[in-house]
Amino acid sequence: MTETTIPRLTSLSHGGGCGCKIAPDVLAGLMRNALPTGPFPDLLVGTQSSDDAAVYRLNDEQALIATTDFFMPIVDDPRDFGRIAATNALSDIYAMGGRPIMALALVGMPLKSLPPETINAILAGGASVCQEAGxxxxGGHSIDSVEPIYGLAVMGLAHPDHIKRNDQAQAGDVLILSKPLGVGVLSAALKKNQLDEAGYQAMIASTTRLNTPGTQLARLDQVHALTDVTGFSLLGHTLEMCRGSQLRAELDYAALPWLEPAPALVRAGFQTGASGRNWNACRAEVSLAAHLPTEAQALLTDPQTSGGLLVACAPEAAGEVMALLQADGCTQAARIGRLVAGTPHIQVS
Structure with missing residues (x-):
């Protein structure tokens, strides 16, 4: 196989990144009554709250956090694809307030379409991120598949008292987002060769930044809830927090941080199919102010791959949370809204 015959990674898959996720409303239907229940008192977090990872108490000082995440290519550079997929998988551990300790690789590759060098580069990209995480x-598992798939199963540890769920937010909490939005939009433009080098580098910088602040945020008592924003979009993951905590969210659209040039790209017609699926899943519980720009709906439902942490904290802790995030390099971290008492709903103004 010569270099000129190697296909673009994104051409081999029907979707990319966390945009490959099954729509949240469809997933909820599939999961209903599909999993066994039973008396597992040490299972601190399971499937009941749509949280980021499972948590099992080992003893009074340690809880095991377990998660898995994999998807098809969101970019064509194989090493970047591996880096993004690994960063995304590790995020679920950080989003629970834990510290990752080990990973297993999940690999499915079309061996007739991709040369060993390309596959090696994907694996090397993932390994480099795990090395950064320490x-x-x-180990892992591999198969010969029709589409390229890569990800990790990750295990982590945390003190049982420091686990941060997504359903423990409190009325009056401030909402803080650690990374800019727009990954899905930029990836859609990339697939059509309409993303410039500056936009690509911005996307890579964001999607390969580890959400390590989650471990430190977990030790702050006034951080009440934590999750990461991925394939279900900002609206979808905020709504999961609202439903679990039985609260209403008020989001300030003007405060939302964006990857450049995401808003302009949406206006030019670039968005993913997952955006429409996300909107259909949450539209009954979302109100968009009339003054918002025409691209707001698409941006708010844009699926994020390796997105940022969404933090719900007491107002008096907001400054400390922002300082912690910025010290870790989250330069676009922003205070984006608040949670109030009321029926689960999101108002975007």
Missing amino acids: IPIA
Whole structure:
């Protein structure tokens, strides 16, 4: 196979990144009554709250956090694809307030379409992120598949008292987002060769930044809830927090941070199919102010791959949370709204 015959990674998959996720309303239907229930008193977090990872108490000082995440290519550079997929998988551990300790690789590759060098580069990209996180890839599983798939199963540890769920927010909490939005929009433009180098580098910088502040945020008592914003979009993951905590969210559209040039790209017609699926899943519980720009709906439902942390904290802790995020390099971290008492709903103004 010569270099000129190697296909673009994104051409081999029907979707990319967390935009490959099954729509949240469809997933909820599939999961209903599909999993066994039973008396598992040490299972601190399971499937009941749509949280980021499972948590099992080992003893009074340690809880095991377990998660898995994998998807098809969101970019064509194989090393970047591996880096993004690994960063995204590790995020669920940080979003629970934990510290990752080990990963297993999940690999499905079309061996007739991709040369060994390309596959090696994907694996090397994932390994480089795990090295940055200070953990080994200790094994895994591989198959010959129709579409390229890569991800990790990750295990982490945390003190049982420091687990941060997504359903423990409180009325009056401030909402803070650690990373800019727009990954899905930029990836849609990239797939059509309409994303410039500056936009690509901005996307890579964001999607390969580890959400390590989650471990420190977990130790702050006034941080009440934590999750990461991925394939279900900002609206979808905020709504999960609202439903679990039985609260209403008020989001300030003008405060939302964007990857450049996401808003302009949406106006030019670039968005993913997952955006429409996300809107259909949440529209009954979302109100958009009339003055918002025409691209607001598409941007608010844009699926994020390796997105930022969404933090619900007491107002008096907002300054400390922002300082912690900015010290870790989250330069676009922003205070984006608040949670109030009321029926689960999101108002965007």
